[in-house]
Amino acid sequence: MTDPVKMTMIDAINRALHDAMEENGRILLLGEDVADPEDGGVFGATRGLSTRFGEDRVKSTPISEQAIVGAAIGASLVGYRPVAEVMLMNFMTVAMDMLVNHAAKLRFMSGGQTSVPITVRTMTGSGLSLGGQHSDFVEAWFAHTAGMKVVIPSSANDAYGLLRSAIDDEDPVIFVETLPIYWAQGDVSFERIPIGRARVCREGSDLTIIAYGQMVPHSLTVAAELAKQGKSVEVVDLRTVSPWDRDTVLASVAKTGRALIVHEAVKEYGVGAEIASVIGEALFGQLKAPIQRLGGAYCPVPFSKPLEQAFAPNADSIGAAATALLS
Amino acid sequence: MSNYPKPDGPTLRAIYEKAARIQFNDERVIKEIKAGKLVMPFYSTRGQEIIPAAISVSLTDDDYVNTIYRGGHDQIAKGFPLADYWAEIAGRVTGACKGKGGPMHLTYPAKGIMVTTGIVGSTAPIANGLAWAAKLEGKGRVTIANFGDGAANIGAVHEAMEGIRVDGNDPDEMYGVARWAIDRARAGEGPTFIEATTFRFNGHLIGEAGGYMDKELYAASQTRDPMPILRRRLVEEGIVAAGELDALDASIRAEIDAAVRTAYAADYPDPSELKVDVLVDAIA
Ligand SMILES: Cc1ncc(C[n+]2csc(CCOP(=O)(O)OP(=O)(O)O)c2C)c(N)n1
Ligand SMILES: [Mg+2]
Numbered sequence: 167m168t169d170p171v172k173m174t175m176i177d178a179i180n181r182a183l184h185d186a187m188e189e190n191g192r193i194l195l196l197g198e199d200v201a202d203p204e205d206g207g208v209f210g211a212t213r214g215l216s217t218r219f220g221e222d223r224v225k226s227t228p229i230s231e232q233a234i235v236g237a238a239i240g241a242s243l244v245g246y247r248p249v250a251e252v253m254l255m256n257f258m259t260v261a262m263d264m265l266v267n268h269a270a271k272l273r274f275m276s277g278g279q280t281s282v283p284i285t286v287r288t289m290t291g292s293g294l295s296l297g298g299q300h301s302d303f304v305e306a307w308f309a310h311t312a313g314m315k316v317v318i319p320s321s322a323n324d325a326y327g328l329l330r331s332a333i334d335d336e337d338p339v340i341f342v343e344t345l346p347i348y349w350a351q352g353d354v355s356f357e358r359i360p361i362g363r364a365r366v367c368r369e370g371s372d373l374t375i376i377a378y379g380q381m382v383p384h385s386l387t388v389a390a391e392l393a394k395q396g397k398s399v400e401v402v403d404l405r406t407v408s409p410w411d412r413d414t415v416l417a418s419v420a421k422t423g424r425a426l427i428v429h430e431a432v433k434e435y436g437v438g439a440e441i442a443s444v445i446g447e448a449l450f451g452q453l454k455a456p457i458q459r460l461g462g463a464y465c466p467v468p469f470s471k472p473l474e475q476a477f478a479p480n481a482d483s484i485g486a487a488a489t490a491l492l493s
Numbered sequence: 494m495s496n497y498p499k500p501d502g503p504t505l506r507a508i509y510e511k512a513a514r515i516q517f518n519d520e521r522v523i524k525e526i527k528a529g530k531l532v533m534p535f536y537s538t539r540g541q542e543i544i545p546a547a548i549s550v551s552l553t554d555d556d557y558v559n560t561i562y563r564g565g566h567d568q569i570a571k572g573f574p575l576a577d578y579w580a581e582i583a584g585r586v587t588g589a590c591k592g593k594g595g596p597m598h599l600t601y602p603a604k605g606i607m608v609t610t611g612i613v614g615s616t617a618p619i620a621n622g623l624a625w626a627a628k629l630e631g632k633g634r635v636t637i638a639n640f641g642d643g644a645a646n647i648g649a650v651h652e653a654m655e656g657i658r659v660d661g662n663d664p665d666e667m668y669g670v671a672r673w674a675i676d677r678a679r680a681g682e683g684p685t686f687i688e689a690t691t692f693r694f695n696g697h698l699i700g701e702a703g704g705y706m707d708k709e710l711y712a713a714s715q716t717r718d719p720m721p722i723l724r725r726r727l728v729e730e731g732i733v734a735a736g737e738l739d740a741l742d743a744s745i746r747a748e749i750d751a752a753v754r755t756a757y758a759a760d761y762p763d764p765s766e767l768k769v770d771v772l773v774d775a776i777a
Contacts, residue, residue, distance in 0.1 A: 205704060228646035229613050260612065295533050297595040299611035465771040468762075469595025470584030471532070476764040
């Protein structure tokens, strides 16, 4: 085992891709500008990989998300493990046919004769003044599509460990990278983290906050604040949005009796609704307060700074919701 | 190119005026970003001014245009009022889109500026619908769909259209072919695909290094900046006196200056605006 190393999430992703490709010659990379002659990705996530592994395995593509995901699917059907990059999550919409009608369904529709072990990496997040077509979280669409998995890491270590597992996984995995925490530093231990398992990242007894991605650091800030007022908040990082870890979430809420679910995606019809529903079904009668959800406002991500700041949950709004639940 | 219409003196002057407004505005946006006064992604159109300037002198406010995140030149050529433009990119409630759209989604239907998209490849399919509606209406409105060379990879962009390649930096060629295509479209004779070659001086996005640009090509492009070339020509051919051009430039810069000041003085939208314009009725 290697000693933990401090690095950014983006460097952890680069390392995970590097280590996976080093270990397995069938792992391929493709996407817009991912190879080194094109700078190794818009943010440099794939920098160095085409130089190290050659442009036969690391390919820059034309601007055609349909072609990117389609080619990944094709190569995966015959024994390769492509990791496709779709620059921003909004551009996944252009490849929805490939993702929803093909990647998610070929295993089932072929009666298990074929499968699509691809990873689709994509980046997103509000807060960067990019407006309505460059900031969305649409993980609920994919979580709602049977046949694919959805992973959203909250730290550099999780990004490394979950990406390694996503690449190993036999099913299509949508791997969502949150831009505003891309450059946050953390200790990375270079171990795989299993898909489908949540992590209790802070223990507490009065309230469970269930979050993922950037909402995890926000929730931890809130938990630390509330601890000063004698309130004990447990924070569960879902890590995998689909299939999600019911056992860990239910055990936590059974203990605390209160649940607050937080995501940046628009609250309406979001992942939080599913989690709230399952908690309600399983723990009705044991709850000390109604389950609460926080999510993005029901509107496209706005450009203007004050509007954008009011769009997504943050430590202030999470803190207010937690305090209300505890009083 | 000899069969295409030729721009006369006043038309060349009009092309210059639009192109200069585009150039000065672009330079001012970059200046404001570098001074930290604007926080936004900016896709400069420096070097590409002649294309939309030479197209839009043959258009009216009733004609439609769809453009992309790199759309400042198309918008300004089509008459986007600078005050509304600047208030929008400054995120103010007085902006054309109340600050909600920002630089990548500038929209101004009163001048026919219908869609500005951040999605590569999405102008042409929507332009088809605008053109269809215009055809049904029968008033001879023309629709322009702008996109970059990279967008040609998107399937929906491929149309059975007659294609012509022109030097987009040459106002005579650009005007002639655009005029011919616009007249053809106005007469209901169908679409034209014009591939206008040009050179984007400032890379993809202001703030990134642009290491992918070929150094020799870049250096060569700088000696062929279409703006000073057109300016010089206007004087040499006696179309506009040098002094008059100086006055024109100064008045455009003053117009931009006023737009910037008015924009910064305006208010930001109230957070309650998150509930407005999502659906026809405000969200409860
Ligand atoms: C569907 C989609 N994929 C990727 C992007 C990211 N992106 C923004 S601009 C751009 C390059 C487009 O090149 P081109 O069409 O030639 O236009 P240019 O920017 O050169 O004017 C890319 C890939 C996007 N906006 N939309
Ligand atoms: Mg281009």
